[in-house]
Amino acid sequence: MIRSVVATPDRGQLAARAGALLLGAASAALARAAVNGQGAVSGFAAGAAFGAALLGLAVAARWQVRVPPPRALAIGLAGGAVLIGVPLIAHPGLPLMVGMRPQPMAAWIVVTVVVATAEEVVFRGALLDAVSQAAGLPVAIGVTSLAFALIHVPLYGWGVVPLDLGVGIWLAGLRLLSGSVAAPAVAHVLADLATWWL
Amino acid sequence: MSRRAVLILGLGLILVTIGQRAAPTGTLPLYDGVVVEDPYRYLQPPDGAPGHPSSVSDSLPVTGSGSPSLYSATLEQPPQAQVIAEPGALDLPAGTTTVKVTIDPVPPPDPRPPANAAGNVYRFAATSQDGTPLTLIAGTTATVVMRAPASVTVGSIYQLIGDGWQELPTSNGGLPDLFSANVSGFGEFVIVASAAATGAAATGAAAPAASTDGASSASATQVQRPPILLLVAAGLALLALALLAVAATLARGE
Numbered sequence: 001m002i003r004s005v006v007a008t009p010d011r012g013q014l015a016a017r018a019g020a021l022l023l024g025a026a027s028a029a030l031a032r033a034a035v036n037g038q039g040a041v042s043g044f045a046a047g048a049a050f051g052a053a054l055l056g057l058a059v060a061a062r063w064q065v066r067v068p069p070p071r072a073l074a075i076g077l078a079g080g081a082v083l084i085g086v087p088l089i090a091h092p093g094l095p096l097m098v099g100m101r102p103q104p105m106a107a108w109i110v111v112t113v114v115v116a117t118a119e120e121v122v123f124r125g126a127l128l129d130a131v132s133q134a135a136g137l138p139v140a141i142g143v144t145s146l147a148f149a150l151i152h153v154p155l156y157g158w159g160v161v162p163l164d165l166g167v168g169i170w171l172a173g174l175r176l177l178s179g180s181v182a183a184p185a186v187a188h189v190l191a192d193l194a195t196w197w198l
Numbered sequence: 199m200s201r202r203a204v205l206i207l208g209l210g211l212i213l214v215t216i217g218q219r220a221a222p223t224g225t226l227p228l229y230d231g232v233v234v235e236d237p238y239r240y241l242q243p244p245d246g247a248p249g250h251p252s253s254v255s256d257s258l259p260v261t262g263s264g265s266p267s268l269y270s271a272t273l274e275q276p277p278q279a280q281v282i283a284e285p286g287a288l289d290l291p292a293g294t295t296t297v298k299v300t301i302d303p304v305p306p307p308d309p310r311p312p313a314n315a316a317g318n319v320y321r322f323a324a325t326s327q328d329g330t331p332l333t334l335i336a337g338t339t340a341t342v343v344m345r346a347p348a349s350v351t352v353g354s355i356y357q358l359i360g361d362g363w364q365e366l367p368t369s370n371g372g373l374p375d376l377f378s379a380n381v382s383g384f385g386e387f388v389i390v391a392s393a394a395a396t397g398a399a400a401t402g403a404a405a406p407a408a409s410t411d412g413a414s415s416a417s418a419t420q421v422q423r424p425p426i427l428l429l430v431a432a433g434l435a436l437l438a439l440a441l442l443a444v445a446a447t448l449a450r451g452e
Contacts, residue, residue: 015442019439019442020438022434023434023438025434026434026435029434030431043235083214086211086215086218087218090215090219102275137202143437147437151434155374156372156373157351157370157373157376158370159370159371160372162216162217162220163214164217165213165217166211166212166213166214166215166216166217167214167217169209170207170210170211170213172206173204173207173208174207176200176203176206177203177204177207
């Protein structure tokens with residue numbers, strides 16, 4: 001789906017790139033939270049702009065779109081099913097707490113897909129690669145998962161941090177297992193879309 | 199299959215499971231793209247604020263020996279008041295065939311809610327088909343989830359117990375202005391904004407935080423979002439600076 005362009009930057013350049021990506025993602029997340037007001041139009045606009053900003057960061061980091069391998073899509077589907085299944089198993093018989101059905105549904109789907117995919121391209125793609133090459137895989141998974149959790153705090157509160165930290169690590173595992181950002185992107189999109197019905 | 203990837207997946211799955219189990223009820227596994235919140239609806243709206251908050255009345259058939267799973271919510275987006283209970287949580291008198299759950303915004307009862315009350319007082323009730331009040335079985339709880347007016351992100355749910363309002367242990371409910379508490383009985387509940395987090399910076403454009411007395415008290419309890427944004431910005435900036443420091447160190451050494 002999306003792969004980094006093969007290049008030979010040194011570790012310092014990679015770390016600098018990672019820092020710049022992180023600052024860019026943080027700025028986008030904070031701007032999104034600041035402008036996200038009340039009502040569907042505001043929510044859609046803030047979400048779409050946030051997704052576009054992240055995709056812009058990915059382009060700046062020299063990522064390019066490639067057709068995802070079928071295996072990665074299959075791993076993504078399975079990974080998404082797990083993310084959906086865990087809360088259902090953890091709380092059997094209980095409906096989820098926050099029913100969110102913003103209208104129109106089609107617009108919500110489009111924005112949700114864009115944002116989830118853009119987050120994966122940046123966090124499990126460009127940023128994971130850059131930090132991994134600069135400081136090693138464990139540090140990369142820690143940094144990307146922590147950043148992933150933090151960017152959700154302005155919209156969802158601190159209570160989201162433990163869960164999204166685990167989700168970030170899970171999505172990083174999908175990336176490593178499949179070798180493609182397509183797997184965590186598919187899983188993330190599925191988990192987000194499932195909230196309409198859960 | 200990469201052994202390392204499997205280990206990372208295992209760690210992630212464990213943390214996701216712990217995160218879900220730690221939540222008082224199920225929380226969204228992820229939710230991105232659009233966060234839509236309707237303006238808060240007041241029972242007694244101050245000038246310019248929307249009124250007509252919704253009520254809900256759900257009738258749930260009793261099909262087994264215990265009470266059914268309860269989930270009732272008002273109609274706002276997201277709901278301004280919800281109640282959730284596991285199957286068997288209610289003490290059902292013999293002959294109970296239906297559990298009726300109601301959630302209604304009500305005028306503030308006596309004694310008055312605390313001064314920093316944010317939003318409507320809601321009355322939660324469960325009755326049998328003939329109107330007999332139903333109670334929770336001793337040792338079980340239901341979860342009450344309430345939404346505060348915009349920008350109120352620090353506070354607690356209070357319950358009217360006896361002749362006073364008592365603060366309940368309150369958790370985040372999935373969004374910054376959603377609050378949840380496990381309760382051992384039904385009745386009247388209200389969100390009270392934290393006094394330490396309130397300020398007098400409200401403007402005419404800001405949503406009034408308290409309207410339970412029917413008067414506009416917009417200047418009383420505005421909890422602003424910048425603190426949470428600043429903390430998150432600080433955390434992310436520290437991560438970025440650490441990476442940039444690594445970059446600088448490496449650049450010097452190469």
